[in-house]
Amino acid sequence: MNLQKAKDALSQFPRLELGTLPTPLHRMSHLQAKLDTSLPLYIKRDDLTGLGPGGNxxxxxxxxxxxxxxxxxxxxxxxxxxxxxxxxxxxxxxxxxxxxxxxxxxxxxxxxxxxxxxxxxxxxxxxxxxxxxxxxxxxxxxxxxxxxxxxxxxxxxxxxxxxSTALGALGYVHAMVELCQQCQQQELTLRHLFVPGGNGGLAAGTIFGAALTQAPFHVHVITVEHEVPILKKILEDFLQEIVQLTGQLDGFDFDQVYTVHGEYRGQGWAKSTPECIQQIYDLARIEGIFVEQVYTSKTLYGMVDMVRKGLVDTNACYLHTGGFGALFSQF
Ligand SMILES: Cc1ncc(COP(=O)(O)O)c(C=O)c1O
Incomplete structure (x- = not known):
């Protein structure tokens, strides 16, 4: 990992401290037991960013x-x-x-x-x-x-x-520095990180941050809105904008860092699926953590389903992006 390069790149940009960072990174051992897997599952708690209802x-x-x-x-x-x-x-x-x-x-x-x-x-x-x-x-x-x-x-x-702009996405470059530091402290090598893709800013910042820090994990983007080719194009454009903005990683092949998954989006933005609704109940009842219908349950279901199918080999982490306020309008 090379955190200094990312820290130097970010230091050019003024940042107003609004959140309570770092957000926790911890195990989800009950979810792991429920899925009957030996694979360690983690959660990065960006639902707990410490301002208003929290979130990415x-x-x-x-x-x-x-x-x-x-x-x-x-x-x-x-x-x-x-x-x-x-x-x-x-x-x-x-x-x-x-x-x-x-x-x-x-x-x-x-x-x-x-x-x-x-x-x-x-x-x-x-x-x-x-x-x-x-x-x-x-x-x-x-x-x-x-x-x-x-x-x-x-x-x-x-x-x-x-x-979701290139400048806003720097928040997730910052988040990747934070996550890598936490992994170092916990002597943890994460191999898979699951994030939602809506307008794409969060995913682009995460992918760019993972590339810049040379993080050991692959970024799995669960599209919750657009079909895969559309989100892929949005991400490619975003990544080039972040390259321009920061002057870093020009010519880098970002495709090696991430994959966009389309099978969990249902009919699109704010259109939930029964499997996603089930995740809302399950996570609340076994981990005491709330996810919602539009972004976070779809992403969680993506990780759960891929773990069940044996598509994830080791240490996987779910990035919980919040949306707690909206949950109270969804049922
Ligand atoms: C809770 C939550 N998660 C994820 C996202 C996705 O972020 P992006 O639109 O940058 O893809 C959003 C966007 O509004 C959100 O509110």
Whole structure:
């Protein structure tokens, strides 16, 4: 492993400390017993990033809001569906950092405040509901809103694409340095890491981070949204953007570091499967850990299924990316 190279690359970018890091890395011995395998199973607890409901986007926001502060921004604009984990975490991040923010939901106002909507309400968030428009229309609306704010003398900073940008993805390069350090401390050689692929930022940061640190594990990306070729293309583009941004790993063959798996996505984003729902009950009942329907149960099921089929040889780790707030709106 070569952690110094990754640390040096990251040090060029301002980072606002928002999370409680490192997140725990520990065994899941009850899950291992349930699967009746001698293969050690681990979990990296990014559901416990320590801000708001927790979850992966805290790491992206550390780099994005670090950039915003450097650029002199004075108001954050973020957008997503009503139950967006990114939106809820942006609200909590701005509360913690003392920043103004407006959240735009491409949804109708909810009849009942549940899940992340309740958290946003408790946090006193400024929420704008712009109706059931597409994600692209929503981003155009936010861009126009930002222009109007600028005309009023404000310095808006837009968080695009659910914080899945090359800069946001550095949060997962940082996470890979953290994971490698924990492995060194625990004298553990991880061989497989399972992560979700939605917009692709998390997976791209993880793959890039694994490559830059020369981590010993293979990254298994479980697509929860797009079909495999689409996500693969998104990841390839993202990886090249991160190469450009950091000036590292130009010409590197990232294909040797990761595989995208398509068999656990069901019918796509937020379309769960009975096997995934079963993971929610199982993990809660044997490990006391909650996963949700959109991202985390699909990824967990991917690891469980591959372990059962004997496709994973040794030390495997599940990256739990959170989504705890949204869980309360899903049943
Ligand atoms: C809980 C959770 N896990 C995973 C992801 C996937 O991240 P990405 O969109 O960067 O692929 C998200 C994205 O919103 C998320 O909220």
């Amino acid at each position: 986007k805290v790491r992206n926001l550390e780099y994005l809001l670090g950039d915003m502060v450097k650029q002199g921004g004075d108001i954050v604009l973020a957008s997503g569906k009503n139950q967006s984990n990114l939106c809820a975490l942006t609200v909590s991040a701005c509360c913690k950092a003392g920043l103004d923010c407006i959240i735009f939901h491409n949804d109708q106002p909810p009849l009942q405040q549940t899940g992340n909507q309740l958290l946003n309400h408790l946090s006193g968030a400024h929420l704008e509901y712009i109706g059931s428009v597409t994600d692209q229309e929503r981003e155009e609306y936010v861009a126009q809103y930002a222009q109007r704010l600028q005309q009023q003398g404000r310095q808006p900073y837009i968080i695009k694409n659910g914080a």
